[in-house]
Amino acid sequence: MPEQIVDLQRRYFLKVSALAGVGLLVGCGWGAGAPSLSKAGNKRQALVPNAWIRIGEDDLVTVMVKHSEMGQGITTASAMIVAEELEVDWQKVRAEIAPADPAYKNPAMGIQATGGSTGVHTSWEVLRQAAAATRELLVAAAASTWGVAAKECRAVSGTIVHQPTSRSLRYRQLLEKAATLPLPQNPALKSHEQFKVIGKPFPRLDTRAKVYGFAEYGTDVRVPGMLTATVIHPPVLGGRVKSIDASEALKMPGVRHVLPITAGVAVVADDFWRASKAAEAVKVSWDAPEENLRLSTERIRAHWADLAKTEGKRVRDQGSVDSAFAAAAKIVEAVYELPFQAHGCPEPMNCTVQIHDGVCDIWVPTQNQGSTQAIAAKVAGLGVDAVRVHTTFLGGGFGRRFSVDFVAEAVELAKQMKAPVKVIWSREEDIRNDHFRPASYQAVRAALAADGAIKAFWHRLVGPNEVDSIVEILVPAIIPDWVPRPIKNGASKAVIPVGKYAMSAKYATTHAGTVGYAIDNVRVEYINDNPGVPVGPWRAVYNTRHAFVVESFMDEIAAASGKDPFQMRYDLLKNAPKLRTVLELAATKAGWGTRLPEGIHRGIALDEFDGTSVAMVAEVSVNGKGVVKVHRIVAAVDCGTVINPKIVEAQISGGIAFGLTATIKSAITIKDGRAEQGNFHDFPLLRMNEMPEVEVYTVPSTAAPTGIGEIGVPPVAPAVANAVAAATGKRVRSLPIRPRDLI
Amino acid sequence: MISLNVNGQAHSIDVEPETPLLWVLRDTLGLTGTKYCCGIGECGACTVHVQGKPVLSCQVEVQEMAGKQITTIEGLGGPLADAIRRAWIEEDAPQCGYCQPGQIMTAAALLASKPHPTDADIDAAMSAVLCRCGTYPQIRRAVRRAAGR
Numbered sequence: 001m002p003e004q005i006v007d008l009q010r011r012y013f014l015k016v017s018a019l020a021g022v023g024l025l026v027g028c029g030w031g032a033g034a035p036s037l038s039k040a041g042n043k044r045q046a047l048v049p050n051a052w053i054r055i056g057e058d059d060l061v062t063v064m065v066k067h068s069e070m071g072q073g074i075t076t077a078s079a080m081i082v083a084e085e086l087e088v089d090w091q092k093v094r095a096e097i098a099p100a101d102p103a104y105k106n107p108a109m110g111i112q113a114t115g116g117s118t119g120v121h122t123s124w125e126v127l128r129q130a131a132a133a134t135r136e137l138l139v140a141a142a143a144s145t146w147g148v149a150a151k152e153c154r155a156v157s158g159t160i161v162h163q164p165t166s167r168s169l170r171y172r173q174l175l176e177k178a179a180t181l182p183l184p185q186n187p188a189l190k191s192h193e194q195f196k197v198i199g200k201p202f203p204r205l206d207t208r209a210k211v212y213g214f215a216e217y218g219t220d221v222r223v224p225g226m227l228t229a230t231v232i233h234p235p236v237l238g239g240r241v242k243s244i245d246a247s248e249a250l251k252m253p254g255v256r257h258v259l260p261i262t263a264g265v266a267v268v269a270d271d272f273w274r275a276s277k278a279a280e281a282v283k284v285s286w287d288a289p290e291e292n293l294r295l296s297t298e299r300i301r302a303h304w305a306d307l308a309k310t311e312g313k314r315v316r317d318q319g320s321v322d323s324a325f326a327a328a329a330k331i332v333e334a335v336y337e338l339p340f341q342a343h344g345c346p347e348p349m350n351c352t353v354q355i356h357d358g359v360c361d362i363w364v365p366t367q368n369q370g371s372t373q374a375i376a377a378k379v380a381g382l383g384v385d386a387v388r389v390h391t392t393f394l395g396g397g398f399g400r401r402f403s404v405d406f407v408a409e410a411v412e413l414a415k416q417m418k419a420p421v422k423v424i425w426s427r428e429e430d431i432r433n434d435h436f437r438p439a440s441y442q443a444v445r446a447a448l449a450a451d452g453a454i455k456a457f458w459h460r461l462v463g464p465n466e467v468d469s470i471v472e473i474l475v476p477a478i479i480p481d482w483v484p485r486p487i488k489n490g491a492s493k494a495v496i497p498v499g500k501y502a503m504s505a506k507y508a509t510t511h512a513g514t515v516g517y518a519i520d521n522v523r524v525e526y527i528n529d530n531p532g533v534p535v536g537p538w539r540a541v542y543n544t545r546h547a548f549v550v551e552s553f554m555d556e557i558a559a560a561s562g563k564d565p566f567q568m569r570y571d572l573l574k575n576a577p578k579l580r581t582v583l584e585l586a587a588t589k590a591g592w593g594t595r596l597p598e599g600i601h602r603g604i605a606l607d608e609f610d611g612t613s614v615a616m617v618a619e620v621s622v623n624g625k626g627v628v629k630v631h632r633i634v635a636a637v638d639c640g641t642v643i644n645p646k647i648v649e650a651q652i653s654g655g656i657a658f659g660l661t662a663t664i665k666s667a668i669t670i671k672d673g674r675a676e677q678g679n680f681h682d683f684p685l686l687r688m689n690e691m692p693e694v695e696v697y698t699v700p701s702t703a704a705p706t707g708i709g710e711i712g713v714p715p716v717a718p719a720v721a722n723a724v725a726a727a728t729g730k731r732v733r734s735l736p737i738r739p740r741d742l743i
Numbered sequence: 744m745i746s747l748n749v750n751g752q753a754h755s756i757d758v759e760p761e762t763p764l765l766w767v768l769r770d771t772l773g774l775t776g777t778k779y780c781c782g783i784g785e786c787g788a789c790t791v792h793v794q795g796k797p798v799l800s801c802q803v804e805v806q807e808m809a810g811k812q813i814t815t816i817e818g819l820g821g822p823l824a825d826a827i828r829r830a831w832i833e834e835d836a837p838q839c840g841y842c843q844p845g846q847i848m849t850a851a852a853l854l855a856s857k858p859h860p861t862d863a864d865i866d867a868a869m870s871a872v873l874c875r876c877g878t879y880p881q882i883r884r885a886v887r888r889a890a891g892r
Contacts, residue, residue, distance in 0.1 A: 071838030071876045203835060210840030211831045211847060213776020213816030220775035228770070253759060272779070273766035274759075346780045346788060346841040346875050395778070395841030396875050427781045646835050650881060654838055657877020680785040680873060687870040691879035 047175040049137055049183055051103040052130040053082060059158060059172045061086060062094045066104035066123065067114040068367050069097060069206060070397035071654075072709040073647035074119040076204045078127060080643055084197040085131035085190060087155035088171070095205050100369040100389035111370030111474055115402050115537060117610055117707020120643060124705050132187035141178040142169050192641070192702045201646040206393070218365035218392045221352040223420040227256060230275045230424055231409055233264040233433045236288035236673040237295065237532055241265060243285050249278040258282055259416065263409040268417065272424050279426070292532055292673040297439075300531045300670065301337065304441035304462040308335070312460050312525030319521030324456035328447035332560045336444065336549040337734040339667035340675075341437035341538055342683055347395020348430040351410035354420035355380055360387045360411065365394035367401040371473050375404045379411040398658070399537035403435050403473055428678040435536030436668055436675075438464040442549045447521075452561025454572070456521035459549070464530035466537050515550060515607060516576030517569070533670060539658055540710035543609050544717070548735065551605035551718030556731060565722060566592050566604050578638050579606055581699055582615040585636035589697050590617035600631060603722025607714040611706035612639040614652070616715040619692075620723035626739030628664050630692040630720055635712070637696060640703035648708050653694040655712015661686045663717040664737050745809050749774065750818025760806035764798075765789045767805045768815060776816035776844045780873075787872030788845040790852075791815050797852040797871075816844035819851060823889075827851055830889035838876035845872045850886050859890055 046062075047055040054062040063082045067074045075095035083093050098104040100112055108118040135155045142160035143150040146167060154161050161168045192198075209215035234240065244265055246258035254274035258267050265284050269275035325331065352363040353376070360380045366372050369389045377384045394401055410423040425433070440463030447456040538544065558565045566587045573580040583606055587593075592602065599621045606615035619632040635652050642648055666683045669676045677683040721732035728742050747754045749772060756767055768774045768791070777800055780788035784802040791800045792814040827850055830836075837843045846869065853860060853868040860868070865886045874882070 071840065073838070203832060204837075206840065207832050207835055207837055210837040210843050211828045213844045215840050216775075217778075217841060219779060220769075222773065222775075271766060271770035273762050273770065276782075344875055346778070346786070346839065346873070348779070393841075394839060395780075396839050398875070424779075427783070650835065650838060650878065653880050654877035657879060658875070679783050680781050681783065684785075685873045685875055686877065686879075687873065688879040688882065689866040689870040691877070694880050 045175060047178055049134045049178070050130045052127055053086070053134050055134070055171050055175060057172045057175060059170060060092055060094055061088050062096050063127070064098045064104070065095050066098050066106065066112065067119040068365070068369075068391050068394055068397065068401070070114070070365075070367065070394035070401070072119065072651060073204060073644065074114070074123075075206055076202065077120050077643045077647065078123055079205055080197050080202055081124060081127040082131040084195060085128050086135050088158045090197070090202055092158055093205070097391045100373045100387070105370070109474065111368070113368040113370055113402065113474075114397070115367055115399060116541070117612070117710045119707065119709070120705045121611070121707055128189050129187065132189050133184050136184040136187045137178050137181060138171055138174050140181050140184065141174040144181065145169065145174070145177055199642050199645065202644055204647070215393050217347050217395045218350045218352065218363060219347055219395070219424055221363040221392060221422060223352060223354050223363070223422070226352070226354075226420040226422055227268050227417060228270065228272045228275055228422050228424065229266050229268040229413055230272065230279050230426060231261070231264050231266050231429065232279050232282060232284060233429055234286050234288065235432075236286065236292055237534070238292045238673075239286040239288040241284060242287045245283040248283075249281040252278045252281060257417070261409055261412050261416075263405065266409070266413050266423070268413070268421065276426055288673060289532075295531060295533070295673040296671050297339070297669040300439065300533075301441065303531070304529065307462050307527050307529055308441055308443050308460055310527070312462070312527040314523060315526050316522060316524040318523070319456070321456050321458060321521045321523040324521040325445070325447045325458070328455060329450040330448040330560065331445060332448065332553075332557055333443070333445040334553060334556060334731075334733060336442045336552065338440045338442075338545050338548060339669065339735065340439045340533060340535075341662050341666075342431050342434045342668050342675075342677070343396070343398045343400035343538060344431065344661075344680070344683060344685055345394075345396030345398060345400050348425045348427055349400070349406040350422065350424040351407050352420065352422040353410045353414035355411075355414050358382065358386055361390065362387065362407065362411070363390045363392055364407060364410075365392050365397075365401060366404070366407065367394070367397045367399070368404055368473065371404045372407045375408045376411045379408050380415055398539040399541070400434060402470070403536050405433075405435075427680070431668075431678050431683055432675045433534075434668070434675070435469060435534045437538030437544060438466055438535040439533075440545045442545070444549060444553045446553070446557050448557070448561055452563060454517075454519050454557060456523075457519050458523045460525040460527070461545075462527040462529055463545075464533070464535045465528050466535045466541060468528075468530070469534070469536045515547070516579045517554075517572040518575050519572065539655070540609060540713040543607055543710070543714040544659075544662070547605065547607040547714035548717040548721070551607070551715065552721050552732065555603070555718075555722045555725060559725075564593075569604070569606065578613040578699075579608060579615070582606065582613045582636040582638050585697055585699060586615035586617050586634050589636065589695060590619070590634035592617060599727075601723050601726035603719045603724070603726060605715040605718035605722060607711065609707065609711040609714070612637065612708060612711045614711045614715055616656075616719040618716070618719035618723045620720055620727060622724060622727045622742055624743070626742035628720065628724060628737055628739075628742070630660060630664070630690070632693045632695070633716070633719065634695045635697070635715075636699065637708070637711070638699040638701060639706050639708050639711075640701050641705045642698050642701075643705055645698065648698060649696040651708045652696045652712040655710065656694055656716050657686050657691060659713040659716025660690070660692075660720070663720050663735055664690075667736055745805055747805070747808055747813065748811065749813045750815060756805060758805060761804045763801050764791070764803050764805050764808055764813070765800040768800060774815050774817050778841055778844060780842065785873070786842070786845070787849060788842045790845040790848040790872065792819075792848060792852060795852070795855065797849055816848060819848065823854055824851060827854065827885070827889045830885040834881045834885040834888060836878050836881040836885045838878050842872055842874045846874065846882055850882075850889065853886070854890055859892075860886070862887075
């Protein structure tokens with residue numbers, strides 16, 4: 001029996017009732033008894049006033065979340081926004097990850113997807129409106145029931161109260177009546193002074209499931225009759241299967257099939273251990289492109305060093321850069337290099353697919369429902385509407401799960417097997433076949449006047465553009481297959497909001513050159529060169545490379561002109577009040593300029609990501625062996641209205657941990673056409689004993705909220721590198737920082 | 744057939760004896776709270792208790808486990824477990840949550856052997872479990888809170 005819905009708008013009835021029960025329900029259960037995950041597909045009556053809210057006759061309010069939950073807290077934030085305007089108690093609120101449906105497109109991307117720190121800022125207005133309209137609808141329903149004026153009624157804690165008589169009705173008692181009334185348009189929104197939920201440290205909705213171990217991730221999915229597979233990908237980039245000898249593997253217990261698929265070789269068994277043991281026994285010979293066999297970090301670096309001697313595309317050219325350099329009293333210049341980086345999601349890439357009766361069901365931890373649906377439809381040979389995406393919890397995303405390569409291979413395999421298949425990559429396959437944060441080679445130069453003032457700033461960046469890969473992923477989901485490629489490329493510029501940046505080199509160099517600093521003459525050049533290493537978005541995307549270079553180089557300029565790094569930045573930010581405020585707040589809280597214990601030194605850096613500004617001060621010591629210890633990081637953040645201060649703090653401190661792994665621990669290097677690292681022994685992640693004390697301060701604001709999931713990463717590396725320079729006199733120009741470079 | 748005792752329940756398991764305990768828990772018994780992350784004993788996500796001691800379930804063969812008391816996140820109970828979960832909830836420790844069963848099993852073993860750990864004890868024990876989301880500050884606070892500090 002499907003859920004019986006009291007529908008206000010027929011199209012939502014069709015959508016939600018057809019889809020009820022497929023989304024991931026994030027139960028609150030705060031303080032409740034035994035843990036349980038209630039399913040959405042109950043048989044109770046529910047009021048569904050719009051695509052975002054469902055009120056059940058059990059008085060529970062379910063909020064549909066258009067984003068994936070990968071730890072960033074979007075389910076809790078979305079539910080808080082609704083709870084605020086709908087006037088319901090937190091214990092009564094649930095969140096559900098939306099199924100793939102046009103109603104849940106991310107307006108910043110033109111597709112249903114999670115990335116770019118867009119979750120809260122694209123949900124804020126729409127959820128407030130939806131919740132406030134629902135509240136006014138319930139007020140109207142109560143007023144009509146009592147035959148009184150709506151303005152005499154008020155919503156309080158899931159109840160409508162008639163103030164003159166103190167009569168009250170709970171929301172669940174108003175569902176039938178509300179369903180007969182029109183949804184109010186242009187509802188009144190609360191002012192910031194009226195907020196009781198927004199800005200408070202409400203407990204996350206997903207914690208309970210995660211501490212009892214019943215939160216369901218992709219690897220946990222079980223479908224009756226399911227086989228489990230793992231995939232062997234080509235060891236050398238761009239390789240293809242030449243021949244397979246599976247004779248030994250097929251003798252092993254529980255092994256069903258060993259077969260070539262587009263991405264490599266699939267080993268199908270009754271369970272994962274048997275599949276992975278068998279995969280070790282499969283002998284595959286591969287064809288690999290000749291040039292890729294010689295591909296290495298050293299060769300890529302040498303090529304980029306040559307390219308960096310040539311002019312790039314001018315993506316920013318402001319003022320008279322050439323004459324400013326000609327007239328300079330002093331020129332400071334440096335070359336910075338950044339390596340490829342893996343995402344290292346704790347949950348390896350995986351996807352479960354069942355194709356039956358013309359329907360393709362996909363259970364997947366994905367950041368990209370839209371592209372999942374599009375690629376699955378294409379591979380399965382079905383219409384997009386025949387693909388149902390069930391988003392599980394994500395065991396880490398960080399941009400890796402924006403790609404849908406692991407979806408395509410699982411669908412291909414399920415189609416061939418004619419049985420449900422769960423594909424799980426081994427950790428080694430996960431790291432070696434990552435879509436890495438691009439490496440880059442960056443030359444910077446500044447022209448200084450006699451008094452040390454910066455007269456010109458020049459930045460030439462060489463490296464791949466991960467936006468190319470983002471567009472590759474998004475275009476098939478947005479523009480139909482039959483559109484010829486050249487038209488598609490052109491059309492995507494118009495269709496994909498991100499495309500308007502992506503197709504120029506501009507986006508790849510966002511913030512390169514300067515971050516809000518008042519410098520008259522600035523030139524940024526970009527040389528887009530992809531050596532054939534798969535790249536993709538990695539938490540904070542471009543900012544991680546630009547912030548390291550620009551913010552380290554600002555300290556080099558300060559040193560060359562005898563200025564204090566904080567004061568120089570402060571003076572240069574005269575036209576960037578938000579950045580100036582966070583810089584000053586971080587410096588004040590960290591006690592910039594005060595004495596530190598012997599051996600500890602400070603570094604400062606800042607960045608902004610889509611409207612959120614962050615500054616950080618790192619306190620660092622370097623021992624006699626060149627080992628860097630980060631003792632404390634103080635961060636100041638302006639992300640507009642804070643929805644949940646605990647989540648803001650967690651995202652910034654989490655970003656700091658993520659950034660520190662890339663700063664002092666790990667990198668991906670290429671040798672003989674393959675990533676040299678494959679697991680956490682050679683791509684080590686930061687551990688607790690390396691985690692500094694973190695303090696996070698937010699700037700009070702009533703502006704619309706901006707994203708918080710990524711901006712914690714970019715300032716970390718330059719803040720630490722600047723502190724290392726203060727401690728040792730040695731300037732760090734490549735990452736990760738290696739002890740041997742500091743002694 | 745291998746006799747296993749998991750969360751107080753007896754099971755007879757028919758798998759290759761060298762199968763890691765992790766995969767028997769996950770695929771044979773359907774106890775998916777214990778997570779696969781690295782498979783080489785580096786990350787701690789698969790931590791369970793064997794005879795009350797923390798063990799990396801991806802690193803032990805199921806045949807070594809016969810006759811031993813195994814506890815997973817699903818079976819972790821009692822006053823200490825309650826205090827830990829309450830502290831984890833109050834500190835909102837998890838982000839993505841994938842490593843948290845391993846974190847909680849490790850914290851439970853720490854607090855069972857050292858009810859009043861110092862900060863150094865906490866860092867030493869909890870550094871066995873990687874968290875890519877970087878929830879370390881929240882976990883530090885949660886362990887302190889569970890220890891009554």
